[in-house]
Amino acid sequence: MQYKLRFKGRYSNYSIRSLQRDIISGIVVGVIAIPLGMAFAIASGVKPEYGIYTTIIAGILISLLGGSRYQIGGPTGAFIPILFGIVMTYGLDNLLIAGFMAGIILFLMGIFKLGSLIKFIPKPVTIGFTSGIAVIIFAGQIPNFLGLTGVVQHEYFLENIYEIIGNIGTINLFSLFTAAICLVTVLYTPKLFPKIPGPLIGLIVSTLIASFFYPNHVATIGSTFGEIPSNLPHFNIPDFSIGQVQKLIGPAFVIAMLGAIESLLSAVVADGMTSTKHNSNKELIGQGIANMITPLFGGIPATGAIARTATNIKNGAASPISGVIHGIVVLIILVLFAPYASKIPLASMAPILMIVAWNMSERHVFLHLLKTKTEDSLVLVVTFLLTVFFNLTLAVELGLILAVIIFIKRMSDMMVTTKVLPNPRNRLEKVEPQMVTDSHDCPQISIFNVEGPLFFGAAQTFEQSIMNTIHYRPKVLLLRMGKVPFIDTTGESMLSSIVRDFSKHGIVILSGVNEQPKKVLRKTGLYQFIGEDHFFEHTGEAIDFAILHLNKDKCLGCKHFAFRECEGLSGATKTIEDRRVYST
Template identity: 75%
Template sequence: MHQKFGLRIGKYSLQDLQKDLIAGLIVGVIAIPLGMAFAIASGVKPELGIYTTIIAGICISLFGGSKFQIGGPTGAFIPILFGIVMSYGLENLLIAGFLAGVILCLMGIFKLGALIKFIPRPVTIGFTTGIAVIIFTGQIPNFLGLSNVKKHELFLDNMREIVQHLHSLNIYSVGTAIICLITILVTPKILPKVPGQLVGLVFSTLMATFLYPNHVATIGSTYGQISGVLPHFNIPTITFDRVTHLIQPAFVIAVLGAIESLLSAVVADGMTKDKHNSNKELIGQGIANMVTPLFGGIPATGAIARTATNIKSGAVSPVSGIIHGLVVLLVLLLFAPYASKIPLASMAPILMVVAWNMSARRVFYNVLATKTGDSLVLMVTFLLTVFMNLTVAVEFGLILAVIIFTKRMSDIMVTVKILPNHENDKMESGIVTEKHDCPQLSIYNIEGPLFFGAAQTFETSIMNTINYKPKILLLRMSKVPFMDTTGESYFSSIVKDFSKTGIVLVSGLNQQPAAILKKTGLYDLIGEDHIFEHTNDAIDYALSQVNRTKCLGCKHFAFRECQMYSKSNEIENKSPHLFNGRRKVEIESRNAPI
């Protein structure tokens, strides 16, 4: 055991095993009702949820990158899996799960784990809350005991079905559901270490069985008896046509599984001060989702609530996750016949509480209250998740987030004409006027990333203000951290257009933009002798290139030298030392290189 887990847990003692046994037992007991409930809500038989809990739970603990991760079926997958079952059937769901496992493995192998963090938080909060709404409302028929309610893929169709069948309300189902719900809510307050879901499930089942038998729908009456045997190994028939047909839902399963599992791992890190391996975690999730369908299981991922419970119960290693799977297996073999007597009304409150807890209500309201672009992304993702499907919601949410981000980045791109302020030796834009500007030297301060979203604005800002064609154009670029090829193209257009009649100087060029200019050849076109580290050096060079004849009589006085240039250009010839190296003091502070 030490060799098997040594890379992740170091030395492993008997005391550690005892802690893992307790944690695994507790989480295993909690996972049983959840596994069945998630399976039923996904449109498959409850035992498939148990199979998934066993196999995926063990595989994720064995091969994953987090010590404390508990894997299995989760609520986030419910609308996706239900939609696949409705559209493609159970066998195709298993194939989609297998393909998702392959995608997850590839994501881990190619070290894409870090890319998950680039999914905007409003998108994840939007679809998570949307899923919570779908789960919660999807349990209303079971809570009320409505009969002959058909399940649909679209939210509005399901709501219409509920309204049309309200007349079939079963008071016994409502009573059973309320008993279970109250027990779930009260148990943690009285017995904090006892899983409320299991207590509520057992208590309400006993009440229904002995007080009003045959008055409520049960797992057995709806789905048949739960088999207390091990799942059979079966390789589904995978064809090229099926792969192309199922690759989109498989990709959605993989992405959502990656997001939830890595979020769960991050939560575990925060609770334990440990550090997970994100790429290894993706590979572990991939292996689990490739193996589980071979035994009839549905897609699985890291479960945040069960992982947190595992840590709070004292787990110290992945052994607790393996024990949790073995506990579920033991319960399946010993108590499966009794599970068939569980009322569907008892399962409904369990899922409703799960939905309520995963809805991220406070964060949702906080983001919404900002009334920014993030609020729009949040609402679009949420509404599309509820009224369309998760695939459309995530796609549109991401596209909208990218558009808003691009707009924000383009808005912070500032291109402004500047001159030195002789009073404080700083470069400023406010002092540039029609009467205080150099006709021969134009200096522009450029701030922000020069990329496709801002490049055209950058070019227009400069070209529209230099129609009079000064001799020298100085571009101050110390605050341009990034340039893409579109930005380079517009930058090149300015340089080539202006170089026909004048000189282009650049100061403060950062490493990344410089590398782009060198790759495209624009760096050499500008000329290394025209690229300066500091703006003051560039101004010194520029003033040495101006036409002194045009300076005679000029009253703009943009630079300190202008008064001398305006009176006579002979002063420089008589006293050249006055103009050598003193701009660093007169134009800009030595302590603020640009």
């Protein structure tokens, strides 16, 4: 029943007019997806038809089963370096197995409701590896753009650059001219004819010119990869062993994580364009199922495609039906026009991928983060350089580790422990650190403001700040913890050490303790050890309690007068008067 309600929600207010809009947007996106699907497959080191198969199968399944109303799924540029590396290292069959395993991981992430965790990946990390991937894609298309011969593709960026430099003398002017025609067409078609997809027009125009004026002078899809079949591949379950699973679990995890990040980012973009809200966990489940089924038909890993999703929305999509139609359109074109696609020059595909790389580079955000010259800039640069010169797995791992270390440092810097006393000139007698001086400091009561999260990164600093200050062993230790939002077990351990050490000769009281720290103290037993009567809501109540437990003999003759009661306790006749309520 719940599923029906959700299903109804995705198709709420659906009508014949909505179907018409879905058909139009589905056709437009389907036409755009064909050259992109082939280009992404070729750049990933596999035959172009595998990109088409992915566009059809994954595109339909992601739309039907995902959590976004407007999501368009298929092969994307972000996967290119990862998939190419897997093909180079393990081969195509193992790529299909890794894709299937990634689908399982995505499915489990959705089942265990981990969709919301993706938002915790820092922006400098995502921008860093996205920009790095864009550089790899762009550089990888230079040989096809220039028509270089003798170039051997490698897994690593620098090796590929050396190949380009070493074979720069083999430039094919026909390929260069073909690529230039396609590039200009792709760039200017949207300006002249906004409703016509530029990549498709660029492919058609450049292919026709190459076929009629200088046939056999440029490398084509057919001459490089063979004829594109005009039918879907047969269903096939790949053979794999436990050893292969162990070997491919790392690449599968990277595919799954990148697929999750990109699909959810795409869904967020769609939400912003349409004022809707996607279901992140359902989206991961849909992505998982699509990536489990697609490899069984020879398809490569897929995810949500931000540019195609945006195009889908701009062309009036009303429901997931547009994504289904987009897959059907690609299937029809495959069956009817596959032989003609084999004549497309590789030089025509190169500028399309270069533009994709340029658009996904996030150059404006990259430069903005770089100009801030903060720790985030360091995370950005490290992630970017590791992506380009090593691999995405290492880049994300070290980028996240560096971001976590910086975050811990920032949080630990927020932990401030200062000794304070009431300011008698303040109407509420607010406690302030500047009131503590050598001549104005109670020898028997030490009050500390504790501010910031008390966690493993700040716990030692907290302990040292207090223990170094109270070496003279006062009678009462009052900790004002109203500004401690969070405490972990390490922080609790340090607090426990202070409390148990101090309790041997004095009294520990706490004021303003928030709910989360209080729960932790109860679970560990420290709350019971301190005693419920030693916890106060307000500082004034805690000070009144502390003064009642002073050694009055030590107060006689004291000239510090740290509290209003001190005049009477030191030998004068004044006694405890109004009860105070200090700011917690």
